Amino acid sequence: MQQLLHTSYWFPHVPLALLLGLGALALLRLDLGADWQHYLARLAGGQFDLRPSVLPPLLIGLGLLTMAIGLLLRSRLAWTMALLLAFTALVNLLAGAHHAHVLLVYFVLLLVALLTAWRHFSRSSVAASTLFALTSVAMLVMYATFGSYYLGADFRPAITDLTTALYYAMVTMSTVGYGDIVPVTPEAKLFAVSVIVLGVAVFATSLTAVIAPMVSRSLQRIVNRKGSDMKRENHFVVIGNTSLAINTWRELARRGRPVTRLLREAPADGELVGVDVAVGDPSNLDVLRQAGAHKAEAVLAMLADDSENAFVVLAVKELAGNARTVAAVNDASHLSRVKLVQPDVVIAPQVLGGELMAMLLSGEEVTGDFVLQRVFQQAPVAPPKG
Numbered sequence: 001m002q003q004l005l006h007t008s009y010w011f012p013h014v015p016l017a018l019l020l021g022l023g024a025l026a027l028l029r030l031d032l033g034a035d036w037q038h039y040l041a042r043l044a045g046g047q048f049d050l051r052p053s054v055l056p057p058l059l060i061g062l063g064l065l066t067m068a069i070g071l072l073l074r075s076r077l078a079w080t081m082a083l084l085l086a087f088t089a090l091v092n093l094l095a096g097a098h099h100a101h102v103l104l105v106y107f108v109l110l111l112v113a114l115l116t117a118w119r120h121f122s123r124s125s126v127a128a129s130t131l132f133a134l135t136s137v138a139m140l141v142m143y144a145t146f147g148s149y150y151l152g153a154d155f156r157p158a159i160t161d162l163t164t165a166l167y168y169a170m171v172t173m174s175t176v177g178y179g180d181i182v183p184v185t186p187e188a189k190l191f192a193v194s195v196i197v198l199g200v201a202v203f204a205t206s207l208t209a210v211i212a213p214m215v216s217r218s219l220q221r222i223v224n225r226k227g228s229d230m231k232r233e234n235h236f237v238v239i240g241n242t243s244l245a246i247n248t249w250r251e252l253a254r255r256g257r258p259v260t261r262l263l264r265e266a267p268a269d270g271e272l273v274g275v276d277v278a279v280g281d282p283s284n285l286d287v288l289r290q291a292g293a294h295k296a297e298a299v300l301a302m303l304a305d306d307s308e309n310a311f312v313v314l315a316v317k318e319l320a321g322n323a324r325t326v327a328a329v330n331d332a333s334h335l336s337r338v339k340l341v342q343p344d345v346v347i348a349p350q351v352l353g354g355e356l357m358a359m360l361l362s363g364e365e366v367t368g369d370f371v372l373q374r375v376f377q378q379a380p381v382a383p384p385k386g
Contacts, residue, residue: 020110027060027103059142081205133206239301241263299316324344327346
């Protein structure tokens with residue numbers, strides 16, 4: 001059933017993105033009415049002279065819609081921001097005058113669904129992370145500033161201008177808390193809590209999302225330079241840290257063949273001494289070039305995830321080198337889909353197990369051609385004519 005529906009291609013990120021988008025639209029209609037598109041158009045046109053009461057819900061709704069797009073891309077940063085914005089929407093509903101109990105329950109369930117699906121949002125890139133980070137920071141500053149201005153009478157002393165509102169927003173987001181402006185009503189206190197939580201989380205997440213990939217790439221360059229004494233040309237690139245990948249690398253090395261191992265994470269010190277190792281995302285073209293995939297004799301994608309093996313094959317083909325591609329298949333239901341990317345060899349040793357056991361127990365003959373066909377998913381070699 002899972003294979004028939006191809007759930008791995010759309011679940012759970014597509015349903016969650018739709019639910020987040022629908023929640024955003026419901027929130028906008030609740031706070032701003034059916035004419036919320038008018039306010040959004042004015043804000044997009046650079047007209048910030050809106051009523052202070054309009055901007056907080058408008059920014060929350062716009063942020064939810066933006067992060068819904070990020071969820072479709074399985075972005076880890078977009079998932080984090082969606083979680084924070086959904087929490088902010090809850091605070092906004094609790095502090096507001098509306099008694100929208102159904103929408104309140106909706107966002108609680110949405111938060112639970114997002115938390116449950118966190119493993120499915122693992123993709124990150126510097127460009128996408130920077131875009132979402134800047135968008136989140138800008139929207140947070142506007143939310144905190146105009147929200148403070150709107151609730152100005154609920155503070156002591158009262159906030160009566162945007163400059164003071166910006167000052168209070170920055171002091172609260174940074175958790176400095178000078179104490180010169182204090183919320184005195186429950187609504188203002190809930191708003192301050194949302195600003196503090198969002199401020200700490202957004203700035204920490206944004207810095208991590210933007211700086212971490214840069215630091216990771218620097219470490220990868222150091223590791224790759226450290227292990228690049230071997231000339232990466234006419235060699236084998238073995239990708240992954242599965243049992244199949246490790247045994248393949250050992251057997252090739254034992255036969256004196258030049259091998260480069262490509263791993264997602266750098267090995268521990270002393271773990272692979274004397275081994276040529278490249279580190280990075282195996283489907284990234286720059287990482288593959290560092291491993292010499294464009295000059296390799298063969299590239300063997302032997303990761304635990306069959307879809308990643310397929311992506312690696314596509315990336316190697318994009319390099320336009322002469323390397324043969326080998327893709328490992330761990331799940332029999334994925335075999336036909338991996339073949340769609342047209343690797344030169346598909347190796348599926350786990351697919352063979354059940355059939356081979358049944359043949360042996362039934363007394364059927366097991367030939368070399370059968371093993372070659374089933375393990376490597378190739379046609380039997382025809383004998384020469386003549």
